[in-house]
Amino acid sequence: MEKFETFTGIAAPMPLVNIDTDMIIPKVFLKTIKRSGLGVHAFDEMRYDRDGNEIPDFVLNQPAYRKAQILIAGDNFGCGSSREHAPWALADFGIKVVVSTSFADIFFNNCFKNGMLPIVLPQEQVDILMKDAERGENARMTVDLEAQEITTSEGEVIKFEVDAFKKHCLLNGLDDIGLTLEKAAAIDSFEAKARAERPWV
């Protein structure tokens, strides 16, 4: 996994509540065998009409937001299926950070596993960021994970919370598997003991 470094990027406003994983990536795109390449289908049904033409009103189709790296979203972002295609699609599009008042549990965890940072903030602060994001291309925000701060285009600093372990993993680009393999000795000895106690398994 790539290390999560401080960056300054464009934030897109998506105030809709309950954006579910089917909206992020519709079921028809679950048939891929790769993690990459889903970015063009992110938000497919909101982004394109049935003939595949872009819907100009959709925020990520607007010139100012085509290169957005941050989403400022409505409540309960990412509800629905456990399939990881939703975070893959967002990551492939180029999204690094999603801010909302709340996230669905599985989606929230899946973000970290894919190098993305979901940030939970109280409504008033999401409102501030939403307003800033609505100002378009000039609204470049800076996300500093080390300091746990988002800085708006006007220099206002908003602090956020993040699980210490997850932060450590993101900052150092550590994936879960690598971390678990560091505990290989514990797994080996558990396996030996289990084989003796329950040899039929």
Next chain:
Amino acid sequence: MTAPKTLYDKIWDAHVAHEAEDGTCLLYIDRHLVHEVTSPQAFEGLRMAGRKVRAPEKTIAVPDHNVPTTLDREKGIDNEESRIQVEALDRNAKEFGIHYYPVSDVRQGIVHIVGPEQGWTLPGMTVVCGDSHTATHGAFGALAHGIGTSEVEHVLATQTLIQKKSKNMKVEITGKLKPGVTAKDITLAVIGATGTAGGTGHVIEYCGEAIRDLSMEGRMTVCNMAIEGGARAGLIAPDETTFEYVKGRPHAPKGAQWEAALAWWKTLYTDEGAHFDKVVTLRAEDIEPVVTWGTSPEDVLPITGVVPSPEDFTGGKVEAVRRALDYMGLTPGQKLTDIEIDTVFIGSCTNGRIEDLRAAAEILKGKKIKVKRAMVVPGSGLVRAQAEEEGIAQIFQDAGFEWRLAGCSMCLAMNPDQLSEGERCAATSNRNFEGRQGYKGRTHLVSPAMAAAAALTGRLTDVREMM
């Protein structure tokens, strides 16, 4: 003396390979089941990192979600992307040396039916699969959860899962079921009572006389839908019914190992006085044959009821019910038995086992269907073979059902078996979400016997009138 433990506590404790200070555990996984939809990226990840499958002998793969279920399927899969997924699984199974049941194998079927059938699922195990209905295996007293693709890769590489312990919840069904009421009605009634978030953060143990009385097939149906109740997993303590089912299966222990296994399995029950964080009790006598009327599995009513009105609900549910009734094309006050059905689907990991087919055939015997389309998709090639041997296949065909090959089929409509816009289906599967069985398709979840009854009358029907 140690504190009394629940069944979940006991299985959990027997599988913790490492515990960090904050309570995060590495849970050792005894069986990893794999299918074609959620695994390609996991194998791709292993390959990219130069990693191997740690315990290929504990890893079992079978294609099910995408496979065609029509009789001509050996000619191959038309949809290119579906074909690529199945071919990727063929290749990955071979490359990484895991157990595999290809489409051409008579043992192929829905992963949650194949595992128990082949004796891969045993009491006291930890079982995972990249699929939410892994809960099914809990019927054996195995701790079984669904996982995402990153976790599939994690289990492949390390044979462990990073987990925090869930809470304990008890669902007790006291007394005896009335005639015509089945395991499916129990599990739907429980979700109706607790809601789809009722089990969130918990592992449910189902117990009580009505659960004890169920066959293994029925217990699998109950645990299968623990996930629709929001739970992480469902469990039923193993007993003689379980041991009887497991004995002699291809991968079940034999001889002295069987005796040793049995001795441990008999310790797998909740101790007297163990603590549950949440308890729900239903009386079996109060459960009627049920159907779903809406687009969430919690939208459940007895078949004798009428379509509710949004005003019967409060909070956010009012709007959700309005939307659901609109989607389903129903009017408040309409009798459920007046709802006309176009299609009947019998199958899925909820109700695709031999007992389910027997129950439906019992109702259909010597009669003809009135719906446009009806199909039976056995849960595995072996279920199909057994049904043919018992003459059940013939009953279905004589009644006008299509007799299909094994797979997930119309349960999630990733293969060509789909509802068309506005088409209404009585289905024995587990999800009635918008679009689940096809774009704008309408689903009513029912038991196999109720599905058969609907097929005969062309409308939702109380199966008890036909018994």
